[in-house]
Amino acid sequence: MTWSQVYDPTGSLLLSTILAALPVIVLLGAIGIFEMKAHLAALLGLVSALLIAILVFGMPTGMAVMAAVYGAGFGLWPIGWIILNIIFLYQLTQEKGEFDVLQRSIRDISDESGYTNPALYKHFASKDELALYLFERCHVRVWTICPTTSATPNGSTAPSARAT
Numbered sequence: 001m002t003w004s005q006v007y008d009p010t011g012s013l014l015l016s017t018i019l020a021a022l023p024v025i026v027l028l029g030a031i032g033i034f035e036m037k038a039h040l041a042a043l044l045g046l047v048s049a050l051l052i053a054i055l056v057f058g059m060p061t062g063m064a065v066m067a068a069v070y071g072a073g074f075g076l077w078p079i080g081w082i083i084l085n086i087i088f089l090y091q092l093t094q095e096k097g098e099f100d101v102l103q104r105s106i107r108d109i110s111d112e113s114g115y116t117n118p119a120l121y122k123h124f125a126s127k128d129e130l131a132l133y134l135f136e137r138c139h140v141r142v143w144t145i146c147p148t149t150s151a152t153p154n155g156s157t158a159p160s161a162r163a164t
Helices: 013-032 038-056 061-096 098-113 117-123 127-145
Strands: none
Touching: 013 038, 038 061, 061 098, 098 117, 098 127
16 A cells, blocks of 8 residues: 655645644643643554544555554564563673662762762763762872872882971
8 A cells, every 4th residue: 555645735834834843742741731641642642643644644544543453563562572671681680689789880980089979970071980080089089099100100210208
């Protein structure tokens, strides 16, 4: 079955655009203004999209329903795969006793860096960037606590803080 979409079914480009955007407006309005639960707002957006596609744009009903099913599958499959892997990783770390180690490590890093856990993920693009920041910060502490050492990181000699 073939169907050619008409981009201006109402004869008014503005009205056709508003009608095409209506499912997104319904979805966001239901969540933001009416404070509906996301899954109910998504269903409301889906129903409005199907109605507009069928009644306004003239899409055949079977094709519209199959497009909705395809879209749901295309959207839910990657999300489900990610959730499945997260569950698998969580169970693996629980069984091996590594989850507590992971939690303590992240907590220690956030305590040492002076950031909260969510701020770590917001302010550092990668683990390498975080490790470099922590190294530099700890490095400065070591040199201020132990000024009696004779070599600096760049290889030059630093004067001893103690008088001999």
